[in-house]
Amino acid sequence: MSDVKTSQKSVRQVEIEILRYNPDTDEKPYFQTYQVPCQEEWVILDAVNYIKDNLDRSLSYRWSCHMAVCGSCGMMVNGEPTLSCHAFVRDMPDKITIEPLENFPIARDLIVDMDGFVEKLSSVKPYINAAEEKTVEQGTYQQLPEQLQLYKQYTQCINCMLCYSACPQMALNDGFVGPAALALAHRYNLDSRDKGREVREDVVASNAGIWECSFVGACSEVCPKHVDPAAAIQQTKIAATGDYFKKFLMPWKNAQKGQAPEGGDQ
């Protein structure tokens, strides 16, 4: 019984304002306000779930794991791109505004259309482009722990798209390949088993790639997995600059590019 008392004590009434949009009936998005009795230990996602369960069953949003692993529940919370399972209500003011992730088209309520994002991810060929295909008999591609350490940080991305919402360049040019996809390209470029950097540069070093980044660094600030896409992009700029000048200094190497390995291409 005493447990119930304690939990009731720590309940705080919070006004939550959510941007609603139903493409079938609404001309444009509008805000709807809910009064939510929030528990001390709740994260934003718990509050949104409370609304869905008790106040308004029509509210649509994505979530799955509730532990910052799946990357589904990204939302703008008080204007900041946030994983709603990764931000405590107790750290927030008494009025919270929740909107769908910025820089994406709204599909419905807090759900954004992520088709463009997925297309960008696949455009950088995010898989091992090995120098030559090995048969099963020839064995596996081996890698030392220190070679793994080089790129491990960049494998931590959960595709939550917070970096795309935070990126001011994304807001100006929605054709920009963007932080997560460029960090993923860098992850494979750094992989000792991979030989596909030049193939990726068709997209990565293009007019839609790394050069659109002006190193504001907002992507790295909002990243819940500390991938640091801004650093990945700057490192890619250095590598791509080297490759660019190499093409002029060693023109005989260019002929080989046409035969670059395409292993794993669908």
Next chain:
Amino acid sequence: MNVKLPLKASNKPIIWSLFAAGGTVTALLFPALILLFALAVPFGLLPAELFSYDRIQGMLDNTFIKLIVFALLFLSIWHAAHRMRITAHDFGIRADGFIAFLFYSIALLATILLVIALF
């Protein structure tokens, strides 16, 4: 949100390599210069004669020193030009072609003046 096709290879590395090298040079060189000329000499930590006009002029008579000074200032100038272009962009000025032409022209002019002054 989709990637706009067709993609074309970017020539940004030409200007970005100057920007990146210039940024490194500026970050290392200018604090040292400020320390020497704006702090050490005025506060009497170093004698002012150390940086007298004749001494500096004499130092610059050496072609090797001239080349080093040229490289440092050339990179700093082009770094500043590109920095101003990006800053204009970040402030929401959307005339990138004009801004680029303006700042790179100033940098080119400064480079020519630098060559005339040094050599």
